[in-house]
Amino acid sequence: MSGPGIAAYLVISALLFATGALGVLIRRSPLIILLALEIMLNAGNLALIAYSRHLGDGDGQIFALTVMVVAAAEAVVGLGLIVAISRLRMELDVDKLTSLRG
């Protein structure tokens, strides 16, 4: 395998995951939080595919494709929730959406 080894890909994946986690923690718009969640899922996918190449086993790629399907489903439901929230004229701010708080 030419180019950098698997460890380099895993480091990139960890940094990307931390970027997504930062987005979830720091932003208050649910739209941006969804985008940051996609970044975190993609970081996991990168690690899966790196290990798949490292072990020479295609199962990791199957797992990554399944994760992509779950990410698509999650984006659909999340965006549906955001549109429903905006129709209720509620503020799109996760710090102010507290009706489910016990």
Place this chain on the structure above:
Amino acid sequence: MAEEILVWIVWVGAALTLLSSGLAVVLFANPFFSALALIANLASLAVLYLLLAAEFVAAAQVLVYAGAIVVMFLFVIAYLGGRADTPWAGGPTLQSLAAVVAAGAIAVEIVVVIGLKAGDRLSESAAVRDSFGSPAEIGRLFLADHLLAFEVTSIVLLIAAVGGVILGMTVPKPEASDG
């Protein structure tokens, strides 16, 4: 040797684009620009997938994410208009600082654990055939070894589609809102 250098150049370019566009998604104040930065993020990720001999996943990544998910995000952002912008700076600074520290801690933690647990076993990768990661190979794995996952996946997509339609058409009573 020339090929090796070329691969390194492509890898460094893709990795830098990946990380900087990821930061751009998180830090842009305008959600429209965030969604556009996500496209750059996904494209450079697809380049990394290609370097890892995952051709089919790279193509599916560009189709599913850049083609479908990001377009859906852009539609919703356009539908919400100005209401999509919740400025990111509003939060308490202590909270932001703690978030940065926590994210940095996650990154360091993952890297250290990988280094400690698997560092010496990551140097040599297995040799793979040319067909590794090709659509034919993926199809064989999906329909022979992982048929259950394939079928469950279709049910998940169906439920998500139905849920999206229901969320989109229900207009609850406005007095249920607590603002």
